[in-house]
Amino acid sequence: MPRKYATPASVPCAQCPLRRVGAFSANTPEEIAFIQQLKSGDIVLGAGAVLSREGVNIGQLHTLLEGWAFRFRTLSSGARQILNFLLPGDFIGLQERLGAHSSHGVELLTTARLCRFPAARLRELYTHHPSLGYDVTWIAAHEELIVDENLVSVGQRTAMQRIAMLLIHLYKRACSVGLQHPDGRVPFPVTQQHMADALGLSLVHTNKTLHRLRTSGHFAISNGMLALKRPEAISRLADYYARPLRERPLI
Amino acid sequence: MPRKYATPASVPCAQCPLRRVGAFSANTPEEIAFIQQLKSGDIVLGAGAVLSREGVNIGQLHTLLEGWAFRFRTLSSGARQILNFLLPGDFIGLQERLGAHSSHGVELLTTARLCRFPAARLRELYTHHPSLGYDVTWIAAHEELIVDENLVSVGQRTAMQRIAMLLIHLYKRACSVGLQHPDGRVPFPVTQQHMADALGLSLVHTNKTLHRLRTSGHFAISNGMLALKRPEAISRLADYYARPLRERPLI
DNA sequence: CGATCCATTGAAAGACTTCAATTAATGTGG
DNA sequence: CCACATTAATTGAAGTCTTTCAATGGATCG
Numbered sequence: 001m002p003r004k005y006a007t008p009a010s011v012p013c014a015q016c017p018l019r020r021v022g023a024f025s026a027n028t029p030e031e032i033a034f035i036q037q038l039k040s041g042d043i044v045l046g047a048g049a050v051l052s053r054e055g056v057n058i059g060q061l062h063t064l065l066e067g068w069a070f071r072f073r074t075l076s077s078g079a080r081q082i083l084n085f086l087l088p089g090d091f092i093g094l095q096e097r098l099g100a101h102s103s104h105g106v107e108l109l110t111t112a113r114l115c116r117f118p119a120a121r122l123r124e125l126y127t128h129h130p131s132l133g134y135d136v137t138w139i140a141a142h143e144e145l146i147v148d149e150n151l152v153s154v155g156q157r158t159a160m161q162r163i164a165m166l167l168i169h170l171y172k173r174a175c176s177v178g179l180q181h182p183d184g185r186v187p188f189p190v191t192q193q194h195m196a197d198a199l200g201l202s203l204v205h206t207n208k209t210l211h212r213l214r215t216s217g218h219f220a221i222s223n224g225m226l227a228l229k230r231p232e233a234i235s236r237l238a239d240y241y242a243r244p245l246r247e248r249p250l251i
Numbered sequence: 252m253p254r255k256y257a258t259p260a261s262v263p264c265a266q267c268p269l270r271r272v273g274a275f276s277a278n279t280p281e282e283i284a285f286i287q288q289l290k291s292g293d294i295v296l297g298a299g300a301v302l303s304r305e306g307v308n309i310g311q312l313h314t315l316l317e318g319w320a321f322r323f324r325t326l327s328s329g330a331r332q333i334l335n336f337l338l339p340g341d342f343i344g345l346q347e348r349l350g351a352h353s354s355h356g357v358e359l360l361t362t363a364r365l366c367r368f369p370a371a372r373l374r375e376l377y378t379h380h381p382s383l384g385y386d387v388t389w390i391a392a393h394e395e396l397i398v399d400e401n402l403v404s405v406g407q408r409t410a411m412q413r414i415a416m417l418l419i420h421l422y423k424r425a426c427s428v429g430l431q432h433p434d435g436r437v438p439f440p441v442t443q444q445h446m447a448d449a450l451g452l453s454l455v456h457t458n459k460t461l462h463r464l465r466t467s468g469h470f471a472i473s474n475g476m477l478a479l480k481r482p483e484a485i486s487r488l489a490d491y492y493a494r495p496l497r498e499r500p501l502i
Numbered sequence: 503c504g505a506t507c508c509a510t511t512g513a514a515a516g517a518c519t520t521c522a523a524t525t526a527a528t529g530t531g532g
Numbered sequence: 533c534c535a536c537a538t539t540a541a542t543t544g545a546a547g548t549c550t551t552t553c554a555a556t557g558g559a560t561c562g
Contacts, residue, residue, distance in 0.1 A: 073399065073403050075403070075407055075408070075490050076490050077407075077490065079407040080407075081402060081403045081406040081407045083399050083402055083403075094388065094392045095392045095393075095395055095396055095399075097389070097392075097497070100494075100497065101494070103396055103399065103400075103494065104399065122385075123381075123382075123385055126377065126381035126382070126384045126385045127381040130374075130377035130378040130381055130384060131374075131377070133377045133381060133384040133385065133388070134373075134374055134377045134384065136388050137345065137384070137387050137388040137391055138348070140388055140391035140392045140395065141345045141346045141348075141391045142346075143395060144346060144391065144394060144395040144398055145346055145354055147395060147398045147399060147402060148324065148334050148346075148354065148355065148398060149354075150402055151332060151334055151398060151401055151402045151405060152324050152326070152332045152334075154402060154405045154406045154451060155332040155405045155448075155449075155450070155451030156326055156328075156330040156331075156332045156451060157326070158549080159549075159550070191507090191508065191509090192508075192509065192510095193507095193508080197406075198406075199406070200405060200406030200407060201550075201551090202550065202551050202552075203508095203509090204510090204511085204550085204551070204552075204553095205549085205550050205551070207509065207510060207511085208510085208511085208550095209550095210509095211509095211510080211511095239326050239327050239328065243351075243352070243354065244351075246348070246351065409517080410517075410518070442539090442540065442541090443540075443541065444540080452518075452519090453518065453519050453520075454540095454541090455518085455519070455520075455521095455542090455543085456517085456518050456519070458541065458542060458543085459518095459542085459543085460518095461541095462541095462542080462543095
């Protein structure tokens with residue numbers, strides 16, 4: 001059930017822990033102060049909570065501070081397509097147009113902490129700090145690239161390749177925001193059903209394919225942690241070319 | 252071969268024919284004048300021309316004025332995934348980051364006329380006209396929704412549904428920019444190979460499925476024109492819910 | 503210690519792909 | 533304007549990847 005936890009003390013944006021992981025581009029003190037006053041507060045939601053439903057517009061924008069989530073769409077048959085996974089630093093809600101119904105839902109994979117802004121104030125960002133407006137466009141375009149990548153997988157790769165792709169891709173993304181443990185493992189709160197829904201595969205086939213990949217020593221999952229035994233082999237298998245990671249904006 | 256036609260006289264933005272079809276939101280004369288001086292000119296390319304290649308950044312942004320195009324990615328196996336189709340009014344190049352390699356290519360389906368801007372000047376839009384910057388974000392987010400829709404099709408719909416979806420979707424989009432003829436038909440410069448590449452299907456299966464849809468009287472294609480005989484039946488088949496069309500920005 | 507969620511397996515059925523050719527349509531050059 | 537070349541559309545048949553059906557095992561939790 002979507003438990004909403006007591007609102008924790010809101011961390012000041014200037015001290016935002018995300019800004020220390022090095023994945024994000026720096027902002028001026030003025031910009032950070034502006035973001036700060038835009039922010040209406042932090043919220044914490046439990047695993048499985050639905051941040052927003054399909055067809056409903058919550059009028060709020062979020063930045064994921066901690067935890068994982070995903071964007072999805074459901075067909076009338078009940079089939080669900082996961083559009084992309086959301087990790088710390090990701091911005092949520094740009095696709096919702098003011099006053100329009102949202103075409104997708106957002107659900108949390110883990111307990112998560114989010115930073116909240118009223119969507120109605122997004123415009124202020126553009127008028128007061130054009131450079132932040134530019135950043136928001138960057139963020140939107142970047143998320144589209146991730147969806148592109150998923151579409152390529154689902155449309156052109158075999159089940160084995162899709163799974164390899166998902167593993168390596170999420171692994172890299174997790175690492176990029178500092179989630180990697182000293183032993184090289186990263187948290188992996190994704191069930192096989194989630195993987196199936198993201199990759200356009202049945203649960204059964206996902207399980208069997210995953211099993212073969214695991215048996216052949218490509219990866220291991222235990223206690224919700226993912227270890228990639230042979231990253232190069234997985235990358236090759238998935239036909240994955242890592243684009244050099246660049247600093248990205250954080251709002 | 253990518254023939255580049257002689258550069259035609261550039262149409263002034265204030266007289267842009269696209270602004271008359273009613274699908275686009277109005278801009279102030281100042282905004283239009285600003286866009287005008289940003290524009291480096293019109294170009295016309297022939298069908299099959301490659302506007303930009305995967306891995307290459309052309310440093311140019313375009314608005315498609317006339318004609319059709321598509322964005323795509325190719326795997327090392329040679330398999331190609333069409334990410335989305337581009338129709339008049341669509342903006343091209345937002346996913347390319349300055350200095351970064353492009354992850355996808357753009358190819359023309361028909362002879363097309365495009366309006367060109369230097370990508371390096373995009374920032375000026377935000378500083379001089381924040382509202383246009385906001386529009387650009389809108390455009391990026393909107394294109395993502397279209398890719399989302401494609402991903403849902405490829406991941407969750409049957410071959411029959413995918414094709415129905417593609418037909419109805421492109422039909423509506425073509426209508427929205429005034430391409431509909433009095434008899435209800437719209438131009439349809441998409442080959443079966445393009446459909447297959449967009450839907451993650453083989454050419455053979457695309458052909459056979461298309462054949463069944465045509466035989467059952469759902470649609471007809473002749474002379475590069477598409478007629479939808481029973482739009483409701485196709486929509487139902489595809490599990491397609493049309494979102495109300497709203498005016499969208501044009502840059 | 504049930505209840506519930508997630509992972510696992512075997513077997514049968516089916517949707518879609520691949521292979522291989524043929525036919526239709528479109529375009530080019532002489 | 534016809535002949536030849538090329539691209540696009542069709543069709544049949546065999547093969548396979550993936551799905552669906554049906555159960556079972558494991559882990560977590562109040």
